Amino acid sequence: MSIEKLIEHQSTLTATRLTDLFEADPSRAGRYSSQAAGLYFDWSKTGLDDQAVDLLLSFADDAGMAARRDQMFQGDKINVTEDRAVLHTVLRAGSEVEVRVDGEDVIPGVHDTLARMRDFATRLRSGQIRAPGGGRYRDVVNIGIGGSDLGPAMATRALSPYHDGLRVHFVSNVDGAQIADVLRGLNPAETLIMVASKTFTTIETMTNAATARDWLLRDVHADVVGLHFAALSSNLEKTAEWGIAAERVFGFEDWVGGRYSMWGPIGLSLMIAIGPDRFDQMLAGARAMDQHFQTSEGRANMPLMLALVGFWHRQVCGYPTRAVLPYEQRLARLPAYLQQLEMESNGKRVALDGTALDLPSGPVVWGEPGTNGQHAFYQLIHQGTDIIPCEFMVGAEGHEPDLAHQHLLLVANCLAQSQALMTGRSLSEARTLMQEKGFEGDELERQAAHRVFPGNRPSTTLVYPKLTPEVLGAIVALYEHRVFVEGVLLGLNSFDQWGVELGKELAVALSPVLQGDEAAEGLDGSTRALIDVLDKFGST
Numbered sequence: 001m002s003i004e005k006l007i008e009h010q011s012t013l014t015a016t017r018l019t020d021l022f023e024a025d026p027s028r029a030g031r032y033s034s035q036a037a038g039l040y041f042d043w044s045k046t047g048l049d050d051q052a053v054d055l056l057l058s059f060a061d062d063a064g065m066a067a068r069r070d071q072m073f074q075g076d077k078i079n080v081t082e083d084r085a086v087l088h089t090v091l092r093a094g095s096e097v098e099v100r101v102d103g104e105d106v107i108p109g110v111h112d113t114l115a116r117m118r119d120f121a122t123r124l125r126s127g128q129i130r131a132p133g134g135g136r137y138r139d140v141v142n143i144g145i146g147g148s149d150l151g152p153a154m155a156t157r158a159l160s161p162y163h164d165g166l167r168v169h170f171v172s173n174v175d176g177a178q179i180a181d182v183l184r185g186l187n188p189a190e191t192l193i194m195v196a197s198k199t200f201t202t203i204e205t206m207t208n209a210a211t212a213r214d215w216l217l218r219d220v221h222a223d224v225v226g227l228h229f230a231a232l233s234s235n236l237e238k239t240a241e242w243g244i245a246a247e248r249v250f251g252f253e254d255w256v257g258g259r260y261s262m263w264g265p266i267g268l269s270l271m272i273a274i275g276p277d278r279f280d281q282m283l284a285g286a287r288a289m290d291q292h293f294q295t296s297e298g299r300a301n302m303p304l305m306l307a308l309v310g311f312w313h314r315q316v317c318g319y320p321t322r323a324v325l326p327y328e329q330r331l332a333r334l335p336a337y338l339q340q341l342e343m344e345s346n347g348k349r350v351a352l353d354g355t356a357l358d359l360p361s362g363p364v365v366w367g368e369p370g371t372n373g374q375h376a377f378y379q380l381i382h383q384g385t386d387i388i389p390c391e392f393m394v395g396a397e398g399h400e401p402d403l404a405h406q407h408l409l410l411v412a413n414c415l416a417q418s419q420a421l422m423t424g425r426s427l428s429e430a431r432t433l434m435q436e437k438g439f440e441g442d443e444l445e446r447q448a449a450h451r452v453f454p455g456n457r458p459s460t461t462l463v464y465p466k467l468t469p470e471v472l473g474a475i476v477a478l479y480e481h482r483v484f485v486e487g488v489l490l491g492l493n494s495f496d497q498w499g500v501e502l503g504k505e506l507a508v509a510l511s512p513v514l515q516g517d518e519a520a521e522g523l524d525g526s527t528r529a530l531i532d533v534l535d536k537f538g539s540t
């Protein structure tokens with residue numbers, strides 16, 4: 001199946017409105033939706049018809065989606081530029097499965113680490129693990145960035161109704177303002193610093209870890225400062241060099257990508273906040289989605305359909321961005337999490353074999369929780385000249401029974417937005433509205449034009465019962481697999497991230513220039529000029 005065929009079919013659909021599709025098929029809402037792992041995914045408000053779905057499914061078949069999926073789950077080294085397996089799914093697999101990497105079953109090691117995490121979190125939460133001064137640890141600061149921050153930070157916020165452990169804080173930015181603000185309210189004697197870094201070399205994280213150590217040393221004796229640290233990393237050599245005791249180090253293998261790592265040691269801060277049992281429930285939700293992804297066929301397969309809808313919008317229709325709009329304030333960090341997951345995975349310009357991609361890469365992903373976004377950027381989504389597919393998410397229930405009326409209003413807004421995007425408001429409806437307000441003649445026409453909503457704008461809605469740990473696990477796994485499928489459709493490697501390297505190298509080279517230790521001569525004119533301005537501003 002060629003992309004041209006899909007584009008050709010799409011061109012035959014441009015005159016069809018979403019509302020026409022529903023009129024033509026009263027069963028559309030049910031037929032263009034799927035259910036899995038406690039989630040309901042409605043993709044009926046997209047321009048897809050049955051033929052488009054069939055063509056997309058053939059495209060996925062021809063791209064070898066099922067075989068690639070099985071290769072991933074069984075531990076083949078599908079990350080070809082780094083010669084690594086891709087096995088974040090193993091972090092949430094049951095002990096009955098066996099997955100071999102280089103001939104070795106990796107499941108027992110994962111379960112041993114999980115048991116160590118459980119034990120550590122339980123003893124920390126109960127106060128059995130004491131700070132060197134004899135008191136309880138009350139605060140945990142997770143220092144990490146990218147995948148070593150976004151996953152646990154997003155999930156810790158998402159599951160705040162389940163927090164019954166230590167207070168957990170997150171520091172990621174090399175901007176000292178963040179660590180200064182976080183540490184300001186804490187007592188060093190009661191604080192555990194968790195350095196989360198797969199490589200244990202990331203400059204932001206190591207700089208913040210050093211700052212945290214200096215902060216601890218103001219109150220804590222140098223001999224015991226190491227007891228205020230734990231490490232979450234796959235670089236055990238570096239954690240040892242840093243003086244973190246082996247029993248405080250939770251390791252993982254190189255087959256867990258940073259942005260896919262919240263299910264294992266990188267999730268330890270979350271486990272400390274919500275407890276090991278609830279953490280297990282989150283893993284169970286993800287596992288249910290894994291099983292569904294591996295066993296469901298065609299349009300019943302939720303991650304596959306989420307990916308095909310995304311592919312249709314980006315690669316077939318050519319829409320450059322997609323908005324993720326959770327109607328759930330506690331999912332405020334989900335758009336940022338998905339930004340890394342999707343854009344670091346599928347923001348690539350070459351195919352697996354190194355030749356130029358013949359399709360546009362993955363889309364820009366962005367968003368904010370509803371209803372806040374409604375009062376900010378929805379204007380452009382409804383009336384701007386670009387079409388932005390929207391991915392709504394909403395729970396049937398909130399966690400605040402005494403505020404159920406607010407939850408109803410939240411749900412009403414979510415449904416109203418996708419309805420408005422689909423139906424729009426015609427010029428004649430806008431005219432009637434303005435006539436009723438007393439306008440006439442040219443002024444009526446002028447005023448009415450501003451109140452037209454073109455409608456026919458696509459959206460999907462993900463519905464879940466309530467944002468429990470299990471539901472969160474299923475949602476995140478759903479998106480992980482969506483990103484995987486989109487990468488297969490594009491024929492690229494979703495599991496490396498070479499695009500982040502150049503900026504890192506240049507920042508290292510620029511630091512001595514900014515410190516005045518090296519001359520700016522060899523630099524390009526623009527960078528030199530900016531350094532001059534910064535110098536001038538800095539010395540005033």
Ligand code: F6P
Pocket residue numbers: 145146147148196197198199200201202205258259344497500
């Ligand atoms: O710079 C990108 C990146 O490598 C991400 O992929 C990763 O999640 C992040 O940096 C942090 O890396 P680490 O966990 O090794 O500190």
